[in-house]
Amino acid sequence: MLIQIKNLIKTYQRHNENINAIDNLSLDIPKGSFVTITGASGSGKTTLLLILGGLLRPTSGKMKYNGKELNLQKESEMATFRSNHVGFVMQSFALIPYLTAIENISIALNVKEKNKEKNRKRALELLDWVGLADRTTHYPKELSAGQQQRVAIARALANNPYLLLADEPTGNLDPKLSEEILEVLKEVNLKQGTTVVMVTHSPMAAEYGDTKIQLKDGKLIINDDNTK
Numbered sequence: 001m002l003i004q005i006k007n008l009i010k011t012y013q014r015h016n017e018n019i020n021a022i023d024n025l026s027l028d029i030p031k032g033s034f035v036t037i038t039g040a041s042g043s044g045k046t047t048l049l050l051i052l053g054g055l056l057r058p059t060s061g062k063m064k065y066n067g068k069e070l071n072l073q074k075e076s077e078m079a080t081f082r083s084n085h086v087g088f089v090m091q092s093f094a095l096i097p098y099l100t101a102i103e104n105i106s107i108a109l110n111v112k113e114k115n116k117e118k119n120r121k122r123a124l125e126l127l128d129w130v131g132l133a134d135r136t137t138h139y140p141k142e143l144s145a146g147q148q149q150r151v152a153i154a155r156a157l158a159n160n161p162y163l164l165l166a167d168e169p170t171g172n173l174d175p176k177l178s179e180e181i182l183e184v185l186k187e188v189n190l191k192q193g194t195t196v197v198m199v200t201h202s203p204m205a206a207e208y209g210d211t212k213i214q215l216k217d218g219k220l221i222i223n224d225d226n227t228k
């Protein structure tokens, strides 16, 4: 198992109100699986994704990554976990507007590897892989929505994450572009063995998962795991 979650609770406190965004959730995520998460707005999907990626600590419960309890780690170790293991793709593409496609990817690589030429090659390879070899020097505003999302995916994959977390990666896209993005994610999953966890509102997109889970009020109401 890549991830084992047991009795996870996340309570947000606002003024005098407590919101149980994740309410006693237990879930196993096998290595190499493609998990899709659906559920109504406010059901806790993004919260769960942020906890999985080590960006948010749960209020209680356990979460093991590769057998190691993650939430007992120091903040510096969480940061190492995030940069070595996790890639994020968010609904709004979060590309840097004044950098070209290739620069948006290189910047993620430059953090770790100082050899600029090596990073440029790797960024090109990634852009080629998502079908954008002929758009490397385009700025985000010169790319279509689907192309911007593909740059965001290439960037998330820059450091070869074991775990790719995607929050509504097709939320802003039409059906054809959505399918393109989903195919890229499926390929990452199958060819690289990357474990993918994707939040989606679309039943069509959810079908891409080999494990399909549904949340309601922070609880797991469906866990359709076809990997076993």
Ligand SMILES: Nc1ncnc2c1ncn2[C@@H]1O[C@H](COP(=O)(O)OP(=O)(O)OP(=O)(O)O)[C@@H](O)[C@H]1O
Binding pocket: 012, 013, 014, 019, 020, 021, 039, 040, 041, 042, 043, 044, 045, 046, 047, 048
């Ligand atoms: N930082 C926060 N402080 C207080 N409450 C929060 C915070 N973030 C989220 N919530 C609440 O927690 C619940 C779960 O939010 P979350 O963002 O995980 O839902 P979601 O399933 O991703 O919804 P959507 O489909 O609309 O993106 C919601 O009721 C939300 O209002």
Ligand SMILES: [Mg+2]
Binding pocket: 045, 046, 047, 167
């Ligand atoms: Mg959300």
